Amino acid sequence: MRSISIALAVARKDLASEWRTREIVPALAQFVVLALVIANFGFQFDSHNAPAIAPGVLWMALVFAGLVAFGRAFAAEREQASLEAMLMTPATPAAIFAGKALAAALLLVICEAVLLPALALFFAVPLTFDEVSAVLLATVGMAVLGCLFAAMVARVRARELLLPLLTLPLWIPFVVIGGQAVQSAMSGGSTTNSANGLLLDLDILFVVLTSLAARFVLDD
Secondary structure: OHHHHHHHHHHHHHHHHHHHHOOOHHHHHHHHHHHHHHHHHHOOOOOOOHHHHHHHHHHHHHHHHHHHHHHOOOHHHHHHOHHHHHHOOOOOHHHHHHHHHHHHHHHHHHHHHHHHHHHHHHHOOOOOHHHHHHHHHHHHHHHHHHHHHHHHOOOOOOHHHHHHHHHHHHHHHHHHHHHHHHHHHHHOOOOHHHHHHHHHHHHHHHHHHHHHHHHHHHHO
């Protein structure tokens, strides 16, 4: 319970900082809307092929938005050297990492709250519970992996280049399985539940692995 309280306190601190500055969420919301507008004019689609095109546009926007959101997860700690101060407290590195990942995931969820209705509007595809659940499940795994690698490259000069190179290969299962789940939900298929179950398994796997690795990454 103490670790959970620490994680929630770290997440609350990051969210309060974003509320004061408003430097990530407005930029990400503007980015995802512009990506949908460009895709809307760039692709030739109708009611028959829209369910095949919309998932690709959705995950393309989510991947790039996630790289921006998770890349800024440790920006304040890098600029103000506050991570060392947090590590000197009795808080465990795993709890600190969980709080950072939770805050970054919630910021991406806020952008998804803009992205998914806009996608349904621009591409005239249904917005279903299965579709939303697949995106949220994929967000969990993407968040823990993105924050882990963001912490690893926080002190590296070429961090903007290294973060995509390290993160994108491990995001591929979430993009592929999540894309299949979203496409099945949009077309009324029956494979969404199995895809969501696989996404949940991947979430549990990577949450455990990143929690174990957080101590070594943050201490270094």
